[in-house]
Amino acid sequence: MVRPRVAETDEGIAGQFDAxxxxxxxxxxxxxxxxxxxxxxxxxxxxxxxxxxGPGPGYLGLEWLENTENTVLQGxxxxxxxxxxxxxxxxxxxxxxxxxxxxxxxSQMPFEDEYFDxxxxxxxxHEWAQPEAILNEIARVLKQGGRYCISDLRRDMTSIMKWxxxxxxxxxxIRPGLVSSINAAYTVREIQNMLPKTQLQGWHVRKNIIGxxxxxxxxxxx
Numbered sequence: 765m766v767r768p769r770v771a772e773t774d775e776g777i778a779g780q781f782d783a784x785x786x787x788x789x790x791x792x793x794x795x796x797x798x799x800x801x802x803x804x805x806x807x808x809x810x811x812x813x814x815x816x817x818g819p820g821p822g823y824l825g826l827e828w829l830e831n832t833e834n835t836v837l838q839g840x841x842x843x844x845x846x847x848x849x850x851x852x853x854x855x856x857x858x859x860x861x862x863x864x865x866x867x868x869x870x871s872q873m874p875f876e877d878e879y880f881d882x883x884x885x886x887x888x889x890h891e892w893a894q895p896e897a898i899l900n901e902i903a904r905v906l907k908q909g910g911r912y913c914i915s916d917l918r919r920d921m922t923s924i925m926k927w928x929x930x931x932x933x934x935x936x937x938i939r940p941g942l943v944s945s946i947n948a949a950y951t952v953r954e955i956q957n958m959l960p961k962t963q964l965q966g967w968h969v970r971k972n973i974i975g976x977x978x979x980x981x982x983x984x985x986x
Contacts, residue, residue: 766920772948783845787821794823801827807913812881818888822850837863871897878907889916890948899962906982914978917949
């Protein structure tokens with residue numbers, strides 16, 4: 765029996781202390797090679813102007829930039845503190861000319877229609893208070909033929925995997941946040957029921973050992 769979903773805030777990681785602790789965790793995941801960089805490139809997101817929704821401290825997008833050529837990234841995050849950290853990390857990577865971070869609510873993106881060649885997001889879907897609105901916005905700002913990849917935790921992962929994630933998550937101060945994120949995450953069935961209500965097209969959903977992935981391509985006009 766899967767426990768009911770417990771919604772999490774859509775305000776992002778707020779407060780300097782929380783943002784710094786989250787940055788430490790994500791830097792550790794980066795150093796261990798545990799980011800979803802290959803997942804994003806494996807979905808064909810390898811060129812052009814690309815949107816990252818909820819970049820947090822920016823490591824996934826920055827690693828993606830390092831592993832692609834002729835690419836430019838725009839990261840949209842609701843947290844002022846996270847944007848400041850992401851900008852600092854971009855400078856550390858030497859990628860400030862290829863990335864720009866924008867503070868905004870993803871349910872009302874400040875971008876024109878069909879602006880981006882592709883879009884991706886990792887680990888923020890469970891925080892979206894209006895997921896259907898944000899998925900609609902992703903559909904709106906993508907060019908025809910644009911690919912997208914949205915990955916997140918899965919609430920119905922096994923108890924063993926939940927324990928292993930908790931055990932290996934450091935610094936330990938972030939562990940309560942991990943638990944609340946898992947409790948706020950969706951199941952594949954919940955996402956499959958949600959997507960037909962959105963304007964996102966060409967999608968398919970799959971699960972992995974700890975999470976789920978929504979991926980696809982915006983159709984070309986006929």
